[in-house]
Amino acid sequence: MSSYSLPEAVPAASSRRLSGNAVWALLLSLPLLWLLVFLIVPVLVVLIVSFFQPTLSGFERAFTLDNYRALLSSGPFFSTLLNTLLSALITTVVTFLVGFWVAYYLALVVPNLRTRFALFIIALAPFFTSFLIRAVAWIPMMGREGVLNSALLSLGITSQPLDFLLFSNFAVRVAMAQLYLLFMISPIFFSLSTIEPAVLEAARDMGARWWSILWEILLPLARPGIVIGAVFVFVLSMGDFATVRLIGGGASTSVGLSIQNFVTYMQFPQAAAAASILVLVTVLGVVLLLRWGAIGEEL
Amino acid sequence: MRTRGRWFNRFLGLYFALILLFLYGPILVMAVLSFQGPQGGMTFPMRGVGLHWWTRLFEVRASELQEAIIRTLLVAVETGAIAALFSVVIAFAYRRRLPGSSALLPMVLLALMTPGILLGLGMSLWWRILNFQPGHLALLGVHVVWALPFAFLVMIAVLNRFDPRVEESARDLGASEARTFFEIVLPIIWPGILSAALFGFTLSLNEFERSVLVTSQNTLPLQLWAMLTVQIIEPDLYALGTLTVLITFVIVAALFIPTVIGQFRRLGGATPPSEE
Structure with missing residues (x-):
């Protein structure tokens, strides 16, 4: 009835109970990765880009404090x-x-x-x-x-x-x-x-x-x-x-x-x-x- | 003392009604104004009563909005599904104190606290650096980040009510980890997962601040923003607003009414102290 929501868990976990934790760790890496890519990195990127040199159409990767100044x-x-x-x-x-x-x-x-x-x-x-x-x-x-x-x-x-x-x-x-x-x-x-x-x-x-x-x-x-x-x-x-x-x-x-x-x-x-x-x-x-x-x- | 308390409580009841008026008043005014006649403007007085702006919404605006509506619904469904799946994983890992779950909790909190404009800006810059086209994936990314904390809270609440002895006895009777999860745990927490998904769906449906810098393809709220800031607005906008509010209220009712009734049944209709 509900086996579609966690399909990757079935083959790994059904064999041995010991592997349960490993499966969870694997599953846990998905939200972790997602939050890394769509939350942590974007916030850091804002911080980094704030020190970049502005150009007409965007920015150049050269350090400057001018934006803050x-x-x-x-x-x-x-x-x-x-x-x-x-x-x-x-x-x-x-x-x-x-x-x-x-x-x-x-x-x-x-x-x-x-x-x-x-x-x-x-x-x-x-x-x-x-x-x-x-x-x-x-x-x-x-x-x-x-x-x-x-x-x-x-x-x-x-x-x-x-x-x-x-x-x-x-x-x-x-x-x-x-x-x-x-x-x-x-x-x-x-x-x-x-x-x-x-x-x-x-x-x-x-x-x-x-x-x-x-x-x-x-x-x-x-x-x-x-x-x-x-x-x-x-x-x-x-x-x-x-x-x-x-x-x-x-x-x-x-x-x-x-x-x-x-x-x-x-x-x-x-x-x-x-x-x-x-x-x-x-x-x-x-x-x-x-x-x-x-x-x-x-x- | 007692009588004074009673008067104070009565006063608070009146106060609560006023707060509801404060919360719902603007929405109600908007709904009423959407039934203006053809000459009607954006404010009172009403110039005639009719369905003019509603028909205009469905006949003229609909084709203009169609793409945005489909895109919004698609992102909302995906956000609901992913947020629900993630929240189950995180909530379970957290409950079992698995390594990694302690790192996730501050991240979930950060997801809740990061201002939308900051996340949107970061996302658009990050995609620009990677030379990716701004679009669906970036939008889905920030929507899941926004929905995840709420879905997680729902799952935590559900799992707190879940009796761990059920799980233990299944395991003691020899069921494997996976079998315990799919045949025992999942059927019990299924309604909780569904409400986490609906939560995510609703939040994504109405999400604006995170989306505005992330994508060039309009979702419904983005289209609304464009209409509000660039075009001359007409009462058909009120009709659209009323419609989205109605849809949201239906979802909220679907979300909460079973919970409330369930709560009521479990307590046998008595009014014991408010312990959860």
């Missing part, structure tokens, strides 16, 4: 980098503040396990849809004639349509928070779900206040989930360029978008250098986040 001494690139970092930080903090309570509600308030899973999946489902489509869908919400502006106008909250709702840094950050929210909710939901209700009940019986339960039990126990979620959202929003392009119009920039522009003009070494700087800053941010997570465990 040019980028780091360029004011626009620097402010792009800062803007990217700021957007990523804001998105991370906002998704945490918004997402924690969603995870809290799902894991600790919804009593029925079936309802809990169903609600979680309903919240999770949009994540699987096209990222582009979800970004596009923001346009009729946030535009000058969009739903939000019409609502604000008809409620008399504003007298003119608000322009900053679309094609601005603000719009980009709101959209990113929406697009990446699930990456924050899921890990927090899973870590809150592992908490024994008896622990909370005991704390309550001992007279602990609601906020001290939150502060001294829930937050520390949810910390691994929070750190994982924060790393996810931070990394994703650092590398974002589609949201920035579609929602930001021309009014917002990101390093990812600069990379794409460099590639459009065949400036590969510059693109690679920008990507390397982006990765360096991202990794620094992730290390800081993980360190913050580890300190919490020691305390």
Whole structure:
């Protein structure tokens, strides 16, 4: 019935049990090789090409630091980098503040396990849809004639349509928070779900206040989930360029978008250098986040 | 204390509903706007109601999109199959602590964390250095890299629920390694493998950031990107978006509903503490 999925395993393994491990090692080399060719090498290639000499149609294999020098001494690139970092930080903090309570509600308030899973999946489902489509869908919400502006106008909250709702840094950050929210909710939901209700009940019986339960039990126990979620959202929003392009119009920039522009003009070494700087800053941010997570465990 | 807690929980329920509105609102607005009349634009107000843009999607756009759709589906099926196969291998090796599996885990994590634009750029440069034509293989390569961590997580979850005693007793009764795997283990974890494959399929279907620099042959998301950034967009785009969202939701439902029901059955409908 199912012998087609691992055909090469049959002749080798059926003879002797001892060869089982050898077969697994052989099978294991396939994903290993795949990840090497399509993940590790491409990342290294970016690093290497960032030191190559740019030419009109590509690059020459001659070592140079000029790509980095040019980028780091360029004011626009620097402010792009800062803007990217700021957007990523804001998105991370906002998704945490918004997402924690969603995870809290799902894991600790919804009593029925079936309802809990169903609600979680309903919240999770949009994540699987096209990222582009979800970004596009923001346009009729946030535009000058969009739903939000019409609502604000008809409620008399504003007298003119608000322009900053679309094609601005603000719009980009709101959209990113929406697009990446699930990456924050899921890990927090899973870590809150592992908490024994008896622990909370005991704390309550001992007279602990609601906020001290939150502060001294829930937050520390949810910390691994929070750190994982924060790393996810931070990394994703650092590398974002589609949201920035579609929602930001021309009014917002990101390093990812600069990379794409460099590639459009065949400036590969510059693109690679920008990507390397982006990765360096991202990794620094992730290390800081993980360190913050580890300190919490020691305390 | 108790009553305050109840009010707070009720408030959280309302809050959760608002978050769902935040997540689904734009999609719903897009779906509604796709039923504009022929004069309709990209925003409210609706100018007439009709299937104008949907018919346009199927009659005019379809031929334009056909190639991209076929290519997207092909890559998605391949990605699902390969990611599922790999995730089974890695998850099993990891469970048995085979040498090499400890090296794979950080790589799977890296696959999850690498920004799409970086992977796409690296892939296109790497292919350029090798003098390969950018195309199907490179695209499949990065799609599998993207889908693998999720498929792996699914398999780990499945194997955690798998009782190792079943495997042991088969072996104790004299079944060979291969026979144990194909006749005992595989039938049990088969639904898990299928969901890993469907996961990969869905992720590949909608993948954009990794693909954009890797291939010159458009997939559906790439075609969408071209339409969005170069052409003047019309509400038939909303129809297309609504359609892909619907298809994705059907797949997600197919993925999760059996799991949820299974979970429910296993627990006998009771509501015990949330231990997995």
